[in-house]
Amino acid sequence: MTRKKMSIRDIPREEAMWPGNPACQGCAGSLVGRLVYKALGRNSVRVEVASCAPGFMNIRVPSFFSPAFEGAAAFLTGLARGYKLIGREDIIVAGLIGDGGTVDIGFQGLSAAAERNENIFFFTYDNEAYMNTGGQRSGATPYLARTATTPISDVSRGKAEEKKNMPMILALHKVPYVATASVAYPEDLIEKVTYGKGIKGFRYMQINAPCPTGWGIEPKDSIKVARLSVESGIWPLYEIEAGRFRLTYKPRELKPVTDALKIQGRFRHLSDDELSVIQEKTLGEWERLVGLDGKELY
Amino acid sequence: MKSEVMVGNKAVAYAVKLARANLIAAYPITPQTTIVQYLSEFVAEGELKAEFVNVEGEITAQLACLAGSIAGARAFTATSGPGLLYMHEALHGTARYRAPIVMAVANRGVRTMGPDHSDMMAQRDTGWIQLYCENNQEVLDTGVMAYRVAEDERVRLPVSFGLDGYVLSYTAEPVEVPDQEEVDAFLPPYKTEYPVLPETFDEDIERYKRHWAQGKSIDEPFTPLAADESFSHLTMVNWGGPHDQQWRWRSHQDAMTRAKQVIKEVDEEYGRRFGRSYGGLVDEYRCEDADAALVAMGTVASTARAAVDRLRKDGKRVGLVKLRSFRPFPREEFQRIGKAVDALCVLDRNISLGDEGGIVYNSVRSAVYGLEERPMVMGYHLGLAGKEVRVRDIEKIAERALAERGGAEPPVRWV
Numbered sequence: 001m002t003r004k005k006m007s008i009r010d011i012p013r014e015e016a017m018w019p020g021n022p023a024c025q026g027c028a029g030s031l032v033g034r035l036v037y038k039a040l041g042r043n044s045v046r047v048e049v050a051s052c053a054p055g056f057m058n059i060r061v062p063s064f065f066s067p068a069f070e071g072a073a074a075f076l077t078g079l080a081r082g083y084k085l086i087g088r089e090d091i092i093v094a095g096l097i098g099d100g101g102t103v104d105i106g107f108q109g110l111s112a113a114a115e116r117n118e119n120i121f122f123f124t125y126d127n128e129a130y131m132n133t134g135g136q137r138s139g140a141t142p143y144l145a146r147t148a149t150t151p152i153s154d155v156s157r158g159k160a161e162e163k164k165n166m167p168m169i170l171a172l173h174k175v176p177y178v179a180t181a182s183v184a185y186p187e188d189l190i191e192k193v194t195y196g197k198g199i200k201g202f203r204y205m206q207i208n209a210p211c212p213t214g215w216g217i218e219p220k221d222s223i224k225v226a227r228l229s230v231e232s233g234i235w236p237l238y239e240i241e242a243g244r245f246r247l248t249y250k251p252r253e254l255k256p257v258t259d260a261l262k263i264q265g266r267f268r269h270l271s272d273d274e275l276s277v278i279q280e281k282t283l284g285e286w287e288r289l290v291g292l293d294g295k296e297l298y
Numbered sequence: 299m300k301s302e303v304m305v306g307n308k309a310v311a312y313a314v315k316l317a318r319a320n321l322i323a324a325y326p327i328t329p330q331t332t333i334v335q336y337l338s339e340f341v342a343e344g345e346l347k348a349e350f351v352n353v354e355g356e357i358t359a360q361l362a363c364l365a366g367s368i369a370g371a372r373a374f375t376a377t378s379g380p381g382l383l384y385m386h387e388a389l390h391g392t393a394r395y396r397a398p399i400v401m402a403v404a405n406r407g408v409r410t411m412g413p414d415h416s417d418m419m420a421q422r423d424t425g426w427i428q429l430y431c432e433n434n435q436e437v438l439d440t441g442v443m444a445y446r447v448a449e450d451e452r453v454r455l456p457v458s459f460g461l462d463g464y465v466l467s468y469t470a471e472p473v474e475v476p477d478q479e480e481v482d483a484f485l486p487p488y489k490t491e492y493p494v495l496p497e498t499f500d501e502d503i504e505r506y507k508r509h510w511a512q513g514k515s516i517d518e519p520f521t522p523l524a525a526d527e528s529f530s531h532l533t534m535v536n537w538g539g540p541h542d543q544q545w546r547w548r549s550h551q552d553a554m555t556r557a558k559q560v561i562k563e564v565d566e567e568y569g570r571r572f573g574r575s576y577g578g579l580v581d582e583y584r585c586e587d588a589d590a591a592l593v594a595m596g597t598v599a600s601t602a603r604a605a606v607d608r609l610r611k612d613g614k615r616v617g618l619v620k621l622r623s624f625r626p627f628p629r630e631e632f633q634r635i636g637k638a639v640d641a642l643c644v645l646d647r648n649i650s651l652g653d654e655g656g657i658v659y660n661s662v663r664s665a666v667y668g669l670e671e672r673p674m675v676m677g678y679h680l681g682l683a684g685k686e687v688r689v690r691d692i693e694k695i696a697e698r699a700l701a702e703r704g705g706a707e708p709p710v711r712w713v
Contacts, residue, residue: 042496042499043496062495064365064368066365067361067390073358074358074359074361075361075364077358078369078371079365079368081321081351082321082367082369082370082371086370086493088369088495091495112355
């Protein structure tokens with residue numbers, strides 16, 4: 001498929017979102033909805049499950065709230081099959097799902113839909129915890145982050161485990177398209193969505209979506225944090241098409257992770273030792289990905 | 299029309315094929331499994347044109363059916379026992395969307411493999427219509443009728459129908475299979491009345507805004523926007539709109555009430571077309587001059603029928619009320635029957651732990667409570683976890699009812 005390299009000027013001017021938005025100030029999740037549906041266009045439908053999104057996503061396409069938190073992928077499956085039955089495979093069946101609905105409670109059904117290669121586009125706006133219920137830990141919460149259920153005390157240093165690597169897990173289901181994106185790189189995001197919507201089968205995109213309320217950042221710093229996460233290697237931008245891995249953004253030199261972490265309240269407790277552990281892990285993972293760049297994943 | 303000796307699960311599969319369901323999503327569980335196997339064969343052989351979704355669990359089975367139904371499919375799923383419990387959350391969702399899905403349940407207990415009705419009874423308040431079948435012929439006929447009821451404009455509700463696990467699901471009986479053309483005339487291929495399409499989104503919104511502007515909720519049975527009102531998908535439009543969601547329950551209850559009439563009409567029409575009907579909500583057997591009537595659901599009704607025949611031979615005036623539709627519950631029928639008999643013996647293949655008596659017993663008792671001369675209502679728990687129910691057991695129950703009628707109401711008993 002031909003591919004157009006996009007710049008910020010290629011972002012469609014037409015809004016799929018209504019004006020006005022009751023999300024928290026600086027909510028990147030809201031921006032995800034806006035950008036994704038700008039690129040998908042209005043010949044699409046949207047599925048949501050329990051998350052912040054049903055409260056603020058005013059997107060002008062038929063929208064469904066799946067009546068079970070765990071059921072996003074199954075609901076998308078049913079819509080895709082149903083529209084196929086009435087001869088409307090042109091309708092893009094997409095979901096805007098939070099990280100909990102993706103990596104935790106929605107995992108089983110999502111894995112199954114990926115395995116069946118359902119014709120759906122699954123978007124995860126990843127704010128790395130259950131922000132809608134007050135910021136509890138999810139499988140997508142990064143290592144050592146403070147959340148409402150991984151508090152900081154003498155015996156607890158935040159989340160003891162690492163973030164579940166959902167894009168790679170889904171890529172190994174051998175699906176047609178998997179990508180990561182960031183609200184700080186809208187041209188990259190739009191390019192991937194535009195490309196992905198032309199592919200038939202299961203497509204997954206995980207988008208870093210800083211949450212000022214949950215992450216303890218200034219609303220004005222959402223994009224800054226997202227950008228520093230990419231520039232430090234914490235949130236690498238890549239895509240995996242039919243098994244081929246490609247980094248879509250390679251900073252000449254990675255910034256130190258502390259640049260991204262020190263302005264986030266959820267990491268304020270970190271000691272120098274802990275910061276260097278995260279630095280080391282991040283570099284290790286980055287080098288692994290650079291090694292994979294341009295290669296077949298399976 | 300052809301006749302074939304088949305197990306209950308195959309009768310279900312034939313019903314689904316005849317109904318031309320075109321989206322099937324299910325997950326295997328004993329004793330339901332072969333329903334889906336037969337269906338996947340029909341699909342693989344090209345005898346049934348359908349999207350077949352081999353999901354990884356029952357919740358997703360239900361949700362795939364629900365979403366498919368919204369997009370325009372005639373959806374079917376089947377499950378049993380623990381699978382139905384796992385599906386519970388999604389059942390409420392399907393009912394809330396008022397999606398006309400049909401589901402077969404090979405009734406299985408929830409603590410053992412044996413058959414009883416505790417699986418479907420645990421879904422009592424999800425807002426699904428619940429029908430129970432006595433034999434494999436009724437299973438096939440009910441499966442076809444279920445879509446007519448579900449899709450009727452006065453109803454628009456999901457319908458479940460039960461066949462006792464093993465006793466019917468795995469037992470072969472001769473079953474008459476109607477011709478496809480005749481079923482097509484009774485139940486034409488599905489076309490949704492409420493398409494949900496991107497191109498009509500703006501006008502849909504304008505329509506809803508007009509509703510809201512008048513301070514009204516959208517009392518249309520089936521639109522995702524209506525169903526989603528409470529979730530503020532349309533936050534900016536919806537704010538200032540009516541946020542009272544209780545009306546939705548009320549509207550659903552009204553549909554359940556209307557379903558009573560629809561179930562009767564559909565059953566009568568089926569009788570006219572195919573020569574078999576089942577009495578609508580209840581099937582009364584030898585009740586005309588009965589002093590006592592047994593009340594049973596599913597295959598227990600079959601056993602009770604045999605008991606009635608034996609007792610009648612001895613001149614004992616006993617009848618049977620087979621309860622076909624547990625939801626909606628035929629209160630009016632029980633009031634009519636209750637006036638005519640001295641005793642109603644309710645045979646419950648279920649239990650609501652912590653209360654006295656089975657679930658059907660309490661509903662029957664509540665129905666006749668307002669009668670000036672109400673019959674004695676006797677309750678029995680039997681057949682739980684697949685415990686054998688013998689004709690002799692039921693004969694004894696009826697004889698006891700004849701002997702005890704007119705006296706004080708006895709406590710609930712176990713067989």
